[in-house]
Amino acid sequence: MPELRFDPIQQRWVIISTERGRRPSDFHQPTEHSKGSFCPFCEGNETTTPSEIYAIRDNGTSPNEPGWKVRVVPNKFPALKIEGNIERIGEGMYDKMNGIGAHEVIIETPDHDIQLHELEHDHLTDVLRTYRLRLKDLMLDDRLRYVLIFRNHGVVAGASLAHPHTQIIATPITPKTVALEFESALAHYSLKERCLFCDVIRQELEDGRRVVYNKDDFIAFTPFASRFPFEVWIMPKEHSFDYSQSEDGLIESFAKAVKEVLARLNASLENPPYNYILHTGPNINAKPVRPGHWGSIKYDFHWHLEIIPRLTRIAGFEWGSGFYINPVQPEESAKFLREVEL
Amino acid sequence: MPELRFDPIQQRWVIISTERGRRPSDFHQPTEHSKGSFCPFCEGNETTTPSEIYAIRDNGTSPNEPGWKVRVVPNKFPALKIEGNIERIGEGMYDKMNGIGAHEVIIETPDHDIQLHELEHDHLTDVLRTYRLRLKDLMLDDRLRYVLIFRNHGVVAGASLAHPHTQIIATPITPKTVALEFESALAHYSLKERCLFCDVIRQELEDGRRVVYNKDDFIAFTPFASRFPFEVWIMPKEHSFDYSQSEDGLIESFAKAVKEVLARLNASLENPPYNYILHTGPNINAKPVRPGHWGSIKYDFHWHLEIIPRLTRIAGFEWGSGFYINPVQPEESAKFLREVEL
Numbered sequence: 001m002p003e004l005r006f007d008p009i010q011q012r013w014v015i016i017s018t019e020r021g022r023r024p025s026d027f028h029q030p031t032e033h034s035k036g037s038f039c040p041f042c043e044g045n046e047t048t049t050p051s052e053i054y055a056i057r058d059n060g061t062s063p064n065e066p067g068w069k070v071r072v073v074p075n076k077f078p079a080l081k082i083e084g085n086i087e088r089i090g091e092g093m094y095d096k097m098n099g100i101g102a103h104e105v106i107i108e109t110p111d112h113d114i115q116l117h118e119l120e121h122d123h124l125t126d127v128l129r130t131y132r133l134r135l136k137d138l139m140l141d142d143r144l145r146y147v148l149i150f151r152n153h154g155v156v157a158g159a160s161l162a163h164p165h166t167q168i169i170a171t172p173i174t175p176k177t178v179a180l181e182f183e184s185a186l187a188h189y190s191l192k193e194r195c196l197f198c199d200v201i202r203q204e205l206e207d208g209r210r211v212v213y214n215k216d217d218f219i220a221f222t223p224f225a226s227r228f229p230f231e232v233w234i235m236p237k238e239h240s241f242d243y244s245q246s247e248d249g250l251i252e253s254f255a256k257a258v259k260e261v262l263a264r265l266n267a268s269l270e271n272p273p274y275n276y277i278l279h280t281g282p283n284i285n286a287k288p289v290r291p292g293h294w295g296s297i298k299y300d301f302h303w304h305l306e307i308i309p310r311l312t313r314i315a316g317f318e319w320g321s322g323f324y325i326n327p328v329q330p331e332e333s334a335k336f337l338r339e340v341e342l
Numbered sequence: 343m344p345e346l347r348f349d350p351i352q353q354r355w356v357i358i359s360t361e362r363g364r365r366p367s368d369f370h371q372p373t374e375h376s377k378g379s380f381c382p383f384c385e386g387n388e389t390t391t392p393s394e395i396y397a398i399r400d401n402g403t404s405p406n407e408p409g410w411k412v413r414v415v416p417n418k419f420p421a422l423k424i425e426g427n428i429e430r431i432g433e434g435m436y437d438k439m440n441g442i443g444a445h446e447v448i449i450e451t452p453d454h455d456i457q458l459h460e461l462e463h464d465h466l467t468d469v470l471r472t473y474r475l476r477l478k479d480l481m482l483d484d485r486l487r488y489v490l491i492f493r494n495h496g497v498v499a500g501a502s503l504a505h506p507h508t509q510i511i512a513t514p515i516t517p518k519t520v521a522l523e524f525e526s527a528l529a530h531y532s533l534k535e536r537c538l539f540c541d542v543i544r545q546e547l548e549d550g551r552r553v554v555y556n557k558d559d560f561i562a563f564t565p566f567a568s569r570f571p572f573e574v575w576i577m578p579k580e581h582s583f584d585y586s587q588s589e590d591g592l593i594e595s596f597a598k599a600v601k602e603v604l605a606r607l608n609a610s611l612e613n614p615p616y617n618y619i620l621h622t623g624p625n626i627n628a629k630p631v632r633p634g635h636w637g638s639i640k641y642d643f644h645w646h647l648e649i650i651p652r653l654t655r656i657a658g659f660e661w662g663s664g665f666y667i668n669p670v671q672p673e674e675s676a677k678f679l680r681e682v683e684l
Contacts, residue, residue, distance in 0.1 A: 007567035009526050009538060010519070014567045015667045024610045024678055027571065027653035031373050079659075079667045092545045094566045150658030158657025167659070175663030177352070184351050196351060203434045224436045225349035225356045229369065268366045277662030308661055311369035315500025316492030317421075317509070319650055320619030321517030325357045325421045336366055 002080055002099030004173070012176050015079050015099060032155050033162035040076070041163035043068075043110035050074040053104060054133065056126055069123065070130050071107040078103035079169060086143055086172050102138055102147075102170040106130055112163050115271070116151070117262035125255040127166070131278065132251065134168055135244035138283075144170040145286045146178060154273025157310045174282055181279060182301060189300035195239050197302030205237075209331045212264065212338055217250055218257035222330035222337070229311050229328035230269060230337065232261055235304040243280035243303045258305070260342075265309060268340045273310040279303060344422055344441030346515070354518050357421050357441060374497050375504035382418070383505035385410070385452035392416040395446060396475065398468055411465065412472050413449040420445035421511060428485055428514050444480055444489075444512040448472055454505050457613070458493070459604035467597040469508070473620065474593065476510055477586035480625075486512040487628045488520060496615025499652045516624055523621060524643060531642035537581050539644030547579075551673045554606065554680055559592055560599035564672035564679075571653050571670035572611060572679065574603055577646040585622035585645045600647070606679045607651060615652040621645060 003016045040048040046064045054072040061067030080101025088097045108127045109119060116124065131149050138147045147170040152159040174182070188196035204210055204221045212232055213220035220234040234257050236250060246254070265272060280303040318324055345358045382390040388406045396414040403409030422443025430439045450469045451461060458466065473491050480489045489512040494501040516524070530538035546552055546563045554574055555562035562576040576599050578592060588596070607614060622645040660666055 005567035007565060008530070009523055009542065009565075010567075011522060011526055012567070012569075013665055014569055015665065016567075016671055017667050017669050018671065024572070024612075027611065027614075091566075092549070093541055094545075148659065148662055150662050152657045156655070158655040169659055169663075171663075171665065173665075175665045177662060177664035180353060180664075181351055184353055188350070199435055200351065203436075207434070223349060223351075224433075225347035225354070225358075227354075227356055230366070269369065270366075272369075275658035275661050277658050279662065306662070313498070313500040314656065315494045316617035316619050317490065317511055319617050320490050320492050320519060320621065320648070321511075321513075322519035322522075323355055323357065323513065323515075323517045325359050327359050329358055329360065 001084075002078075004097045004099055006095040008093060008095075013173050017079050017099075033159075039112055039161065039163050041105075041107045041161060041165060042112050046071075049105075049107075050076055054130070056130070066110075068110065070109070070126050072130060072134060073105050073107065075103040075105050075167070080171065097172065100143055100172050102141075102144065102168065104134060104168040106134070106166040106168065108164040108166060114164060115262075115266065116153070116164055117259045117266060119259075121252075121255055121259065124259055125252050128251050128255050128258070129248070131166070132244055132246055135280065138168070138170045139244060139285055141170070141283075142285050142287050143172055144283055145174045146171050146282055147280075148175060148178070149278040149280075151276045153275070154271075154310070157273035157275050159273075178279060178282075182282065182297065185300040185302070186296060189296060193299075195300055195302050197235060197304065198239055201235055201237055210334045212334050213257055213261055215260075216256065217253040220257055220261045222334040224330060226326055226330040226333065227324040228308055228326060230265060230272075230309045230333045231326075231330075232265070232307045232337070233304050234258065234261060234307070235302065239299075240303055241281045241298050241301045242284075243278060261307065261337075263342055264337045264340055265307070267342055268336050269309060269311065274307060275310065276305055276307040278305050343426075344420075346439045346441055348437040350435060350437075355515050359421050359441075375501075381454055381503065381505050383447075383449045383503060383507060384454050388413075391447075391449075392418055396472070398472070408452075410452065412451070412468050414472060414476060415447050415449065417445040417447050417509070422513065439514065442485055442514050444483075444486065444510065446476060446510040448476070448508040448510065450506040450508060456506060457604075457608065458495070458506055459601045459608060461601075463594075463597055463601065466601055467594050470593050470597050470600070471590070473508070474586055474588055477622065480510070480512045481586060481627055483512070484625075484627050484629050485514055486625055487516045488513050488624055489622075490517060490520070491620040491622075493618045495617070496613075496652070499615035499617050501615075512625075520621060520624075524624065524639065527642040527644070528638060531638060535641075537642055537644050539577060539646065540581055543577055543579055552676045554676050555599055555603055557602075558598065559595040562599055562603045564676040566672060568668055568672040568675065569666040570650055570668060572607060572614075572651045572675045573668075573672075574607070574649045574679070575646050576600065576603060576649070577644065581641075582645055583623045583640050583643045584626075585620060602684075603649065603679075605684055606682055607649070609684055610678050610682045611651060611653065616649060617652065618647055618649040620647050 043066045052073050055068040056070045058067040080099045086100050151166045185196045210221045281301045385408045394415050397410040398412045400409040422441045428442050493508045527538045552563045623643045
């Protein structure tokens with residue numbers, strides 16, 4: 001059983017995973033995906049993954065058989081496990097809990113070699129609708145405080161399989177980074193009765209220098225204090241706190257934004273490794289730490305997608321300080337991305 | 343001039359460095375150091391670095407000439423610059439300040455190919471005494487709130503030059519990660535009138551399962567909630583909040599601990615890439631945010647060295663959550679490190 005442990009000095013939880021027991025010699029890092037090796041996510045290999053949770057399929061095909069367009073399966077080596085009750089245990093001055101949670105994989109297409117932004121608009125919309133569906137379903141579980149959806153592209157960005165896929169990890173604690181965003185948003189709202197993100201969007205639209213995309217319902221921009229070169233955040237322009245409550249029209253419009261922004265990154269940086277992370281609201285069905293804890297979240301939080309190209313290495317300074325050195329002005333990054341030919 | 347910018351959503355500062363203007367095509371990452379290329383840190387090439395700040399030299403040799411054992415120079419491409427006054431400026435809802443600070447390099451040895459733990463005890467002690475000397479000197483500057491000393495070993499860990507060296511970045515803000523450790527320590531002390539770190543050390547010594555080294559004045563252990571496989575923290579067993587005030591005897595004892603722990607990591611993991619970071623107290627000479635802000639820091643903070651082998655890749659989950667998945671139990675990591683033959 002995996003275990004969650006809390007560090008009293010750095011005030012963060014960590015997942016101690018026991019699923020893939022490793023010895024020192026197991027840590028040789030590959031630098032690229034091996035070509036031609038067996039892929040459990042390819043069509044025809046459905047029985048090599050755990051049994052599917054959901055799929056968009058051709059009529060008449062059965063689960064765990066070919067004929068699907070998008071397929072969701074449990075992770076074969078889950079960081080957290082769904083069975084059991086949450087137990088919080090002290091160990092001297094330390095804290096731990098058993099590793100309850102969910103770890104799923106969304107296989108985005110049967111095509112091993114395609115990139116996400118190359119999918120047809122309708123197909124990409126199906127993938128992003130699947131995000132909504134899994135979020136809604138996992139948020140019914142009142143043990144799970146947060147559902148994090150993220151995507152790793154390229155070996156350097158931590159993708160262990162090349163086949164296009166997104167991952168979902170649902171956790172019994174609110175992750176630190178997300179909790180901090182909730183707190184910033186709440187503090188701003190408490191003071192001003194305005195959404196922090198809506199204010200950021202207004203300033204970015206007025207300024208314009210950091211805008212990469214501005215069509216229909218979405219804006220994409222390089223944040224004023226970007227940690228990384230070519231970092232881009234995509235946000236719905238209208239206030240919207242919970243991705244799982246998005247209407248179909250909004251998701252279609254989101255698919256257009258994701259497709260174009262990823263295409264611009266790809267064209268500018270020649271297929272860069274990247275991570276993207278969806279930051280949506282907390283699971284408001286979760287048993288709260290205290291009643292009313294998330295009372296104002298509808299008004300103060302605002303969902304968004306953070307895209308981080310992995311072009312620079314994180315070194316001692318960043319680890320030691322939580323402070324980043326970005327060698328490219330965000331305004332320059334935005335200009336390149338706006339002007340690149342698609 | 344570099345610029346510091348603050349992100350109102352993630353509440354962190356970032357350094358926007360303009361020193362190395364880069365275009366999208368400049369981001370191809372090497373996977374290993376090129377052999378035989380020109381090294382500005384080697385003996386004989388002293389004039390290719392900025393003029394030296396300090397050196398331990400043979401009698402009769404002059405600055406910026408051969409004959410040194412340890413040499414400190416300004417970074418040629420500094421992330422921050424020492425000249426000027428700090429100006430804090432708002433830009434709509436954003437905050438920025440000019441990039442005042444210091445960025446230095448400690449060249450640890452003229453020998454290009456040696457590793458830090460292979461240095462003679464006296465030589466390593468000289469390196470660690472140089473840390474103290476530069477800390478003391480930089481802490482005289484009341485614009486600088488914090489002095490961070492860190493070391494990158496190996497390309498994967500972000501070392502751009504193979505020649506053994508440590509870096510120092512002094513900043514006009516207290517970095518987020520360090521500030522959080524100060525806050526944890528203060529909260530613990532306020533409640534218990536005991537040092538948080540002293541309590542951790544006591545529990546680790548009693549438990550023993552995570553101890554890697556325990557000799558003279560130092561303990562090294564894999565933290566209970568280690569983020570990474572084989573992560574090791576080294577701490578003085580007696581309470582000590584400020585590295586710059588360490589006595590010679592303590593630094594000699596620290597050199598022994600650093601040498602043995604790095605040798606154990608090297609033997610277990612075959613020359614792993616790693617980062618290490620010294621977390622010492624704040625610059626108590628800095629103009630405080632408010633008077634008395636660091637009043638109790640002497641009693642509550644405790645300096646330590648955090649060593650992070652870079653064996654696993656940081657992916658979307660970690661970026662998006664601030665939550666880490668460690669595939670090796672800290673107790674297992676400690677056992678390997680204790681038992682490996684040196």
